[in-house]
Amino acid sequence: MALSVYSQVENNKAKTWLIMAFFTIFIATVAYVLGQSSGYGLSWAGAALILAGLIGFGSYYWSDKMVLAMSGARLADRKRDFDLYTVTENIAIAAGIPKPKVYIIEDSAPNAFATGRDPKHAVVCITRGLATKLERSELEGVIAHEMSHIHNFDTRLMAIVAVLVGMIAFLSDWFMRIVWWGGARRSDREEKGNIGAILIVLGIIFAVLSPLVATIIQLAISRRREFLADASGVLLTRNPEGLASALEKMSKDREVLEAATNATAHLYIINPFKGKNFSAWFAGLFDTHPPIQERIKILRSM
Amino acid sequence: MLFFILILCILVILYVWYLYNNLVASKIRVKEAWSQIDVQLKRRADLIPNLVSTVKGYAKHEKNIFENVTIARSSLLAAEGPAKKALANNQLASALKSLFAVAENYPQLQASGNFLQLQKELGDTEDKVAYARQFYNTAVLEFNTKIQIFPNILMARNLGFTEVEFFQTQEEEKKKVEVEFN
Numbered sequence: 001m002a003l004s005v006y007s008q009v010e011n012n013k014a015k016t017w018l019i020m021a022f023f024t025i026f027i028a029t030v031a032y033v034l035g036q037s038s039g040y041g042l043s044w045a046g047a048a049l050i051l052a053g054l055i056g057f058g059s060y061y062w063s064d065k066m067v068l069a070m071s072g073a074r075l076a077d078r079k080r081d082f083d084l085y086t087v088t089e090n091i092a093i094a095a096g097i098p099k100p101k102v103y104i105i106e107d108s109a110p111n112a113f114a115t116g117r118d119p120k121h122a123v124v125c126i127t128r129g130l131a132t133k134l135e136r137s138e139l140e141g142v143i144a145h146e147m148s149h150i151h152n153f154d155t156r157l158m159a160i161v162a163v164l165v166g167m168i169a170f171l172s173d174w175f176m177r178i179v180w181w182g183g184a185r186r187s188d189r190e191e192k193g194n195i196g197a198i199l200i201v202l203g204i205i206f207a208v209l210s211p212l213v214a215t216i217i218q219l220a221i222s223r224r225r226e227f228l229a230d231a232s233g234v235l236l237t238r239n240p241e242g243l244a245s246a247l248e249k250m251s252k253d254r255e256v257l258e259a260a261t262n263a264t265a266h267l268y269i270i271n272p273f274k275g276k277n278f279s280a281w282f283a284g285l286f287d288t289h290p291p292i293q294e295r296i297k298i299l300r301s302m
Numbered sequence: 303m304l305f306f307i308l309i310l311c312i313l314v315i316l317y318v319w320y321l322y323n324n325l326v327a328s329k330i331r332v333k334e335a336w337s338q339i340d341v342q343l344k345r346r347a348d349l350i351p352n353l354v355s356t357v358k359g360y361a362k363h364e365k366n367i368f369e370n371v372t373i374a375r376s377s378l379l380a381a382e383g384p385a386k387k388a389l390a391n392n393q394l395a396s397a398l399k400s401l402f403a404v405a406e407n408y409p410q411l412q413a414s415g416n417f418l419q420l421q422k423e424l425g426d427t428e429d430k431v432a433y434a435r436q437f438y439n440t441a442v443l444e445f446n447t448k449i450q451i452f453p454n455i456l457m458a459r460n461l462g463f464t465e466v467e468f469f470q471t472q473e474e475e476k477k478k479v480e481v482e483f484n
Contacts, residue, residue, distance in 0.1 A: 086426045093338060094433035238436070 023164040037203025073103035109257040113267035114146035141243030144233035172207035244299040335438035360411035384467040
């Protein structure tokens, strides 16, 4: 069983490369089309890619600090948050990784997330509401789930994916602004006539659709990671009931986490916006998480 | 024919080379896991003098129990190797159990903040030992399996690798007995 987790980690690292390659091609295509259609051509695409790449790298490298700043978390204290702190130490021992930093968000909605580009820079973050509502064994289940995201390199994968999705959003945003303000070499384009108009329409379609496609891919990746983290978390605690009953407690709570934004929602253990319920089939495409009842059912059958 | 033998020799050398490095890496993982158990057992032992003196402040007459705990503690510190350490750790656990049972007769002690803190710390240390044990036993299982499967078993002993002991606790031994009775 332990071997299957090791192979999952390898699998995850390989998949990270694949996703990066795919996204690079995707981004280059989008940049090319938008560049052609805005009239600035390849130089625009090149400059935009370099700038977006720099921003992307920065937000990947400092992802832990950025997320923490965005959610207003503070460092947990061994004395004040004894259970949380020691449980994290214990699960780190079980996983054989260095103890991640533990942060607390002062919010009563129960939730948790992990981030950081590798196990050495990992951060586990939990809301005050969750820390007080859970028993020690339930806390172990939640922390083990988060620790599995770190151990399986999910946090890195998701950080990279978030950056790539951000780059696409950035490109299309920039393009729309240029179209709005008229773009360059208007006279050139007017000379081209029909082709110019088609290019602009194509560009707008790309600018609108590509962030959507990128987000759907991101969310699909995120959902699969959750099941895996549940399973490998249980491998650490050897107690599926702990996580199952913690998830149950969280699902009964209807409070919306105010510290979460659309940019950080996929990081959390359960969807922080659970209050909003869509029943349409396509809403499933935009779920960051698999249905919580399904997760509990799988855990209870382990 | 000569060519064939040469290929065979190279394959065998490559296999032994790979096996040796692989086993060394596994063995190091086992050692690291063991040192984690060691650290936690040491931490457990370090908490005890403080606990004994706190309880003594409220329950002076229970000399026997203090002695048992102190002896168990020093034998844990003196024990070498997984099997002996596990045994000493189990003895310390039962000595502590009777200490906490006695402590229940002293309401003032139960209310003391220092005692509660120590109780929490000891409980946490026990969790830590359990998790370190789990990690260690997984590493041992992996290592022992590697040296016992064919064809590794033909070479492992000659390369100087022998099986490693598991770190077993009371609960597991109890479970084994139950299975036998059934």
